[in-house]
Amino acid sequence: MSSAPLWPAPTATEPVHATVPVPGSKSVTNRALLLAALADGPGTVRLALRSRDSDLMADALRALGTTMTSSNEGGSSLDWTVVPGPVTAGGRIDVGLAGTVMRFVPPMAALADGEVSFDGDPHARKRPMGVILAALRALGAQVTGDALPFTVRGPLTGGEVVLDASGSSQFLSGLLLVAARFPKGVTVRHSGPPIPSQPHIRMTLQMLRERGVHVDDSEPDVWRVEPGPIRATDFTVEPDLSNAAPFLSAAMVSGGTVVIPGWPAETTQPGDQLRGLLAGMGASVAFTADGLAVTGTGRISGIDADLRDVAELTPTIAALAALADSPSRIRGVAHIRGHETDRLAALVAEINALGGDANETDDGLEIRPRPLTGGVFHSYADHRMATAGAVIGLAVPGVLVEDIATTGKTLPEFASMWARMLGGDR
Ligand SMILES: O=C(O)C1=C[C@@H](OP(=O)(O)O)[C@@H](O)[C@H](O)C1
Numbered sequence: 001m002s003s004a005p006l007w008p009a010p011t012a013t014e015p016v017h018a019t020v021p022v023p024g025s026k027s028v029t030n031r032a033l034l035l036a037a038l039a040d041g042p043g044t045v046r047l048a049l050r051s052r053d054s055d056l057m058a059d060a061l062r063a064l065g066t067t068m069t070s071s072n073e074g075g076s077s078l079d080w081t082v083v084p085g086p087v088t089a090g091g092r093i094d095v096g097l098a099g100t101v102m103r104f105v106p107p108m109a110a111l112a113d114g115e116v117s118f119d120g121d122p123h124a125r126k127r128p129m130g131v132i133l134a135a136l137r138a139l140g141a142q143v144t145g146d147a148l149p150f151t152v153r154g155p156l157t158g159g160e161v162v163l164d165a166s167g168s169s170q171f172l173s174g175l176l177l178v179a180a181r182f183p184k185g186v187t188v189r190h191s192g193p194p195i196p197s198q199p200h201i202r203m204t205l206q207m208l209r210e211r212g213v214h215v216d217d218s219e220p221d222v223w224r225v226e227p228g229p230i231r232a233t234d235f236t237v238e239p240d241l242s243n244a245a246p247f248l249s250a251a252m253v254s255g256g257t258v259v260i261p262g263w264p265a266e267t268t269q270p271g272d273q274l275r276g277l278l279a280g281m282g283a284s285v286a287f288t289a290d291g292l293a294v295t296g297t298g299r300i301s302g303i304d305a306d307l308r309d310v311a312e313l314t315p316t317i318a319a320l321a322a323l324a325d326s327p328s329r330i331r332g333v334a335h336i337r338g339h340e341t342d343r344l345a346a347l348v349a350e351i352n353a354l355g356g357d358a359n360e361t362d363d364g365l366e367i368r369p370r371p372l373t374g375g376v377f378h379s380y381a382d383h384r385m386a387t388a389g390a391v392i393g394l395a396v397p398g399v400l401v402e403d404i405a406t407t408g409k410t411l412p413e414f415a416s417m418w419a420r421m422l423g424g425d426r
């Protein structure tokens, strides 16, 4: 195990009452930046998330010839001005551990007339890439390798491709986001088990259509993107609802109320499903004038839930399940073995290391109530493992979360936001 610093997770000694503004959505920010870089003129992306994943996206777009300028340096949000340029070859792109960078940028790189190389963090080399790289080959690009590191050499023509996106919705989103710029557009046909994270596909389609791209998804499992311009926009990013999950969980664990301002009334973000999930675990959930309010009783009910559509919420829901007073079963998330770490293995190992009772199933987790004790909660360079440890630490004294700074992948201010929330600010 690594020797990263240990963060003593604060316990909630009284009900948490706080309003917690959360910065912009990672998924929306990285789509908006990429689409702005592919657009037919200069555009802006306001209230964009500032984090490792979004910095990596901005750097990747610069390496491909985009002029990226940001204001409000230093805060958790940035306003970007994005001036597209011809997509240039020759760049070396660091994807870090960001799924959105490793799956969304290679199709753009394939627009260049020449080679672009990609690499990332040690664990990124284990994340599945073969499906999208094979698709780029089928569409006319030359690609070396089936995983990171790899190179992409365009230009490609586009056309028809069949792929199996059951391992990650990002294989599909990556192609669709860029396809209007392929000379022939693209027709993608999914063949295989169900695709996870469907709301993220709806997010992709909505953001394309908002920019004038014609996408036909009338036939199940087939998407046709017509070639054509991507309209430049002045776009504002919504708060990251998945990153709200640990803060809302604090209300449940402590029997308090946490309010997230700016929760959209309608959204394609999967985090919106927290409203139903947390209610199913015993919370009261309401839209108020100040935002979405979650109120807990301090008692958490176990849940039997298919999280396929909202797979990125699994670590938080598992943390709550480990504190619940009845058993839980999480289904439909086999593919998160390929997320930032093998999340099923990591959650079982860390919950059980604190004395819990969890096991993996073929496609998820079973977690039964058992009193937990303090100890080290390893984070595996996974932002959501780190925040899951913080949630458990609210109820269990002596939890030490390894490498809390890994939350910088999507929420660099996590530790200070957590401290502020527990200090009570409303
Ligand atoms: O397109 C996106 O922005 C994402 C899609 C999902 O990936 P998977 O389909 O691999 O779960 C999600 O888990 C990830 O956090 C973000």
Ligand SMILES: C=C(OP(=O)(O)O)C(=O)O
Binding pocket: 097, 098, 099, 100, 312, 339, 340, 384, 410
């Ligand atoms: C799976 C996740 O991220 P990525 O975009 O790197 O796939 C996540 O944030 O939970």
